[in-house]
Amino acid sequence: MTSAPAIGFEYRPSRWLGRLLLLVSLIAVLATWMSAVPWVAKLIVTVGVLLACWRTRMRFSDRWVQAAGCARDGGWNVRMRSGDDIQATLASFRVIGEKIVWLLLSLLGRRHALLLLAPDNSDADIRRRLRMRLAQIEASGTLAAERGPTV
The missing domain is CATH 2.30.29 (PH-domain like)
Structure with a gap:
């Protein structure tokens, strides 16, 4: 050739990637809140997941x-x-x-x-x-x- x-x-940027990231983040947050860990740990994990989702979205959005x-x-x-x-x-x-x-x-x-x-x-x-x-x-x-x- x-x-x-x-x-x-x-x-x-792809809209699919953002939607997939939000879905996976939502599942992770729901799993954390449905678990038996203390509520302080649930808050920390929720904030961490949301920050990681936002950072990943910004990285892949270019x-x-x-x-x-x-x-x-x-x-x-x-x-x-x-x-x-x-x-x-x-x-x-x-x-x-x-x-x-x-x-x-x-x-x-x-x-x-x-x-x-x-x-x-x-x-x-x-x-x-x-x-x-x-x-x-x-x-x-x-x-x-x-x-x-x-x-």
Whole structure:
């Protein structure tokens, strides 16, 4: 696939992830309140779960990323909400079935962009093309081991 075109897409955070996080957090809080632990411990666990849910939601929302793209040569580019274009490298990825693609892009300045592409925030054709490109990267072994494990 030497003539594979570049892949570009606009990005907005997935609503599914936020709803899933809220559901799991609610179940954890309900389980805590239905247990026989003292009420002070229940309050501490509830506050901890809510803080962890909020922190995770903010981490996965990446509201500062407007768009991303993968060039023919495998280089990545991220457009920020401020309008800046930043070169990025693919640190890791995970493909879950045919519906979900997780991308961890390393940006300049030791920042990372964690992008979740799901049916509610991306086109099926974009996800298919990305899966094909990522499978090609994985088969060629160009995703270096020193970049760390997959997401």
